[in-house]
Amino acid sequence: MKYTPFWGCMISIKYPQFEASVRKTVDKLGIELVDVEGFTCCPDPIYYQAKDKIEWLTIAGRNIAVAEEVGHDVITCCSGCTSTLSEANHILKENTELREKVNQRLKKVGREFKGTIRVRHIVTAIRDDIGIDKVAETVTRPLKGLRVGIHYGCHLLKPSAIMQVDDPDHPAILADLVRATGAEPVEHKLRLLCCGKACMSDDIPDRMVIDLIESIEAEKADCMGLICPTCFDEFDLGQIVLNRKYQKGFQLPVIYYFQLLGLAQGLEPKELGLHFHKIKAGRVTEKVAAA
Amino acid sequence: MSGKLLGGAASERENLRVTSTVKQVEPRQAEISFDFREKLDATLEGFRHNYCYQCGACVADCPAARYAPEYNPRLILLQALLGFEEELIGENSIIWLCTNCYNCYERCPQDVRPVEIIIALKNLSVERGTNPEEITKISDSVLKVGSTTFITPLVDRRRKELGLPSLKEIPVEELREILED
Structure with missing residues (x-):
């Protein structure tokens, strides 16, 4: 294809x-x-x-x-x-x-x-044209026991009349794709909340990100899994900023879906650039190595 | 304005109260501008605000409204219907708190697409020069170099380390040419 x-x-x-x-x-x-x-x-x-x-x-x-x-x-x-x-x-x-x-x-x-x-x-093209079963077939090192807190973000799904991807209130696409890697998708309370990036305020996006990270931590996820670099920016660099600004101790690794898939296909963390992330992915890579 | 939170562990978050960049305007007699209404009607997607019957379905699921009680998409639509130009496209307008999440677009029973009305209002604000600096900064970058971010030597190093091909040239002159009238 x-x-x-x-x-x-x-x-x-x-x-x-x-x-x-x-x-x-x-x-x-x-x-x-x-x-x-x-x-x-x-x-x-x-x-x-x-x-x-x-x-x-x-x-x-x-x-x-x-x-x-x-x-x-x-x-x-x-x-x-x-x-x-x-x-x-x-x-x-x-x-x-x-x-x-x-x-x-x-x-x-x-x-x-x-x-x-x-x-x-x-991710839409993969689900619709290739199939999620095919994704699972490429996995050589299932990410067994890895709990991934799903973050959908807004623009994959909405406006749903145009995007036609999934039910924006009950989406399944990312959870299904995460499951295909052998990992466990964790659907936390705020999985559909916006990352807040577009909101031009000093404090509102901060409070959204804090609530989102806490929502994922409450479910004891090992990392956050997402598909948007702007959301990633808010959460990866964002945690460093929030830790300083509000004396928080956030250390939740944020992983792009295809980095998870890469690990599941047997690629090394370095080949996937995980070492470039501000929040180090040690928690994730150790669990993958032990699986 | 203080960022008052609705519910949740309020005491724990007390230290998160920071002043928003969008200042609350002093109450004053609002003026109705028919010119402004006509202008909004003529803006792409702007006409749809006329279909709003003020049901408030856009408010309940609005993240900006949840985090900033003074932000209310129904009231923004009402101000648009009334033609309150200053409130909507003057300095420090509340419209810039919209997160562009499209929840209101999903919920509206009249297909008003409130987020699209807010985008139309943003276009009118930019025309007046009352928009936040970031809008000018990022759109200028697109016009100048063809991207929202700048390419630095670090980018090339990282791409090389990851075994990626070097970045392709961005035809920024062609981009500028299609925008000239």
């Missing part, structure tokens, strides 16, 4: 360990990544969309048009890119007036949004 990966800024620049973990795990699922030249920032669904929604649509439309020229469906590895590109793809396919407006602008650089491909988060 061939896909064009859209890595986005956060993953390719800030957290390349996530790109590495995807590249090193998905070939075993029968996925071929066809990289494409010419992408820019998706652009981000919070700041750029707040600036000017039409410009946001235009830049997103251009990125999709670049992928359409090659012809494979796009997979995103960041929930922010998913939000922008899936929503823009939906709007530009449905709304002919806006499509014409965007295409007028793309014409200047010899491009056109045609609406010929799909854009999905990679």
